[in-house]
Amino acid sequence: MNTEQAKAILQHYRPTVDAEEPYFREALEQVQRDPELAQWFTEHCASYEAVRRTLRQTPVPAGLYEGILKAQARRRSVRWWTQPAWVAPVGAAAVIVLTVIGSALYWHRSATLQPRDFTAYLQTITRVAAGRYTMAIATADHDTLRRHLAAAHGPADYSLTPGLHTLSLEGGLVLEWFGHKVSMLCFTQDDKQDKDANEDHDVWLFVVSRDALPDAPVSDVPQFAQAHGLIAASWTRGDKVYLLVTRGAQAELERLF
Amino acid sequence: MARTNGDQGGLAAVDFESLVQCYYTGLYQFALSLSHSQADACDLTQQTFYLWAHKGYQVRDLTKVKTWLFTTLYREFLKTQRRQQRFPHVALSEVDSELPTVPAPGVERLDWHTLGQCFAQIEELYRAPLVLFYLGDHSYAEIAEILAVPIGTVMSRLSRGRQKLQALLVTAPSPEVASLVRRQAREY
Numbered sequence: 001m002n003t004e005q006a007k008a009i010l011q012h013y014r015p016t017v018d019a020e021e022p023y024f025r026e027a028l029e030q031v032q033r034d035p036e037l038a039q040w041f042t043e044h045c046a047s048y049e050a051v052r053r054t055l056r057q058t059p060v061p062a063g064l065y066e067g068i069l070k071a072q073a074r075r076r077s078v079r080w081w082t083q084p085a086w087v088a089p090v091g092a093a094a095v096i097v098l099t100v101i102g103s104a105l106y107w108h109r110s111a112t113l114q115p116r117d118f119t120a121y122l123q124t125i126t127r128v129a130a131g132r133y134t135m136a137i138a139t140a141d142h143d144t145l146r147r148h149l150a151a152a153h154g155p156a157d158y159s160l161t162p163g164l165h166t167l168s169l170e171g172g173l174v175l176e177w178f179g180h181k182v183s184m185l186c187f188t189q190d191d192k193q194d195k196d197a198n199e200d201h202d203v204w205l206f207v208v209s210r211d212a213l214p215d216a217p218v219s220d221v222p223q224f225a226q227a228h229g230l231i232a233a234s235w236t237r238g239d240k241v242y243l244l245v246t247r248g249a250q251a252e253l254e255r256l257f
Numbered sequence: 258m259a260r261t262n263g264d265q266g267g268l269a270a271v272d273f274e275s276l277v278q279c280y281y282t283g284l285y286q287f288a289l290s291l292s293h294s295q296a297d298a299c300d301l302t303q304q305t306f307y308l309w310a311h312k313g314y315q316v317r318d319l320t321k322v323k324t325w326l327f328t329t330l331y332r333e334f335l336k337t338q339r340r341q342q343r344f345p346h347v348a349l350s351e352v353d354s355e356l357p358t359v360p361a362p363g364v365e366r367l368d369w370h371t372l373g374q375c376f377a378q379i380e381e382l383y384r385a386p387l388v389l390f391y392l393g394d395h396s397y398a399e400i401a402e403i404l405a406v407p408i409g410t411v412m413s414r415l416s417r418g419r420q421k422l423q424a425l426l427v428t429a430p431s432p433e434v435a436s437l438v439r440r441q442a443r444e445y
Binding site (some may be wrong): 011012014015016018021023048050052054055056057059060061064065067068069071074133134135137138139140141144149153168170171182 | 263273274277278281282285286289290294298302303305306307310314315316317318321325328332367368369372373384388389391392393396397400403412415416419
């Protein structure tokens, strides 16, 4: 590595952040051997620190911190400070007990009665999308998400429709459908600006192996259906069954194909 | 840091406060550098925490909270810009010959207002990575995730951005002159 090559690398070096980054190791070793480079490097670090220090001195408007907290407080529908002290713990305990009992009954019923056909899959999946779920990974990077899904044994070699490439990826998770892994990808539509209903802009793609749903439509032409207040499009491509879900009208989905 | 969930009332109030306390300054400084407007920067910062309270429970990995906040703020900024065209990628090899070699004179005496004016003159494409670079809160991998571009693209945009910043700093007025100009502007 010569001096110019080392400079090209070290111009990105930040003394407060990158000291342990392997990317810079060889160039930093070169600094020890090259006086001209060492002089340049000293000036680079001083310059970086000066700009960084100045940027971080940018004052924050008085009241911003309090404003954020006040806005959050207004959002809370339950005013805990107006309730007796015992309400919160007793309420929480009651919720936990009811949840445990409800879950046990639900899973017992599910295990014995729940059908496993495509219609049931559609109903279950749209219920997941319409309800509360927790993304296992939040990322806008498709490769990162594919790696995560593959590591969780979910389908990761899926293909996206052209329209999905125009949406912002938010993350995803892996679900299970009677022993088959289902990859759930969460997108949001950037072109919708309504701040008060962000969830209305969400689009979800579910991918599962065809083995999981022998009665799924075999066509690669999307078929539309409604469930749980959502619109869903399903199709089969290769060995995968795809289900694309969003709120709104069928046209919302059609424009994604 | 404890897990937060703004939708679960008082239980999470302390956690939410801690989160705001930790990150609101850096987020505001990032927002101000992007928008050049104090009001817009405040709105972006508030909107980011609003979205955290609304959707933050989806983030399982607590080490990702900081990146989630900065990513969200940046996306909100892009939404406000309604940018339609895709960002061009610049290969590092194209800018190697233009690397800044000497720090701009007087950079040690720079004031935040002058620096902000310099940032404002740099295209957003280069400004966002440049500000994240100088804030020094994120690894390169995190910056790439926030901007949703590969690390190589971050590096190439930084090279361009720093080159432009250097050129602007060379011609930037000294803090004393900048202060005088601001005072005169207020008087008029």
